[in-house]
Amino acid sequence: MVISVHCLTSVRKGVLIAPPFLAVLGVPPVKNLKIIITTLMLSTIFLQGCSTLFPPKYETYYSYLPAKGAEAKSCFLQCSLTENQCEQLVQMTMNNCQTTNSMKKQNCETQATNDYNNCLNSGGGKSCVKNWCMDGSCNVPNNCKQKYNRCYTTCGGVVSSETRCVDNCKK
DSSP states (O other), X not given: XXXXXXXXXXXXXXXXXXXXXXXXXXXXXXXXXXXXXXXXXXXXXXXXXXXXXXXXXXXXXXEEEOOOSHHHHHHHHHHHHHHHHHHHHHHHHHHHHHHHHHXXXXXXXXXXXXXXXXXXXXXXXXXXXXXXXXXXXOOOOOOHHHHHHHHHHHTTOEEEXXXXXXXXXXX
């Protein structure tokens, strides 16, 4: 990639100035051309490397071939009920985690505000800094589908899977 520097600035009596069309856009005079060129080159390299920052995302799709007979149907029904209970438990665990994290952050922010105000009231002035509180994360494993698939197979059914790229796929 070739960058045409002379279209960005012009030199008059040793002073770098922005061309008129850039001045209209509010672009200030360029003082250090090396910084601009370096920034442009690094931006190009970064953008070319974005494909590694956003790797492909894959999802697994399942197809089911049931076994025949009333006993198998009853077994599959039990698998479905167990999967639904599992999903409800995962959702409940996630909700509890998010609620707990929200309360922790709220308590942290209250404490940070109190500490900051106490510092100001004791004459700390500019040295007083309000602490920053982060959101907590909730990583709740969900293996309900895998449990269902094992149950389905135990009942005599056949489970087939296919993994497909669904986002940021290489063409």
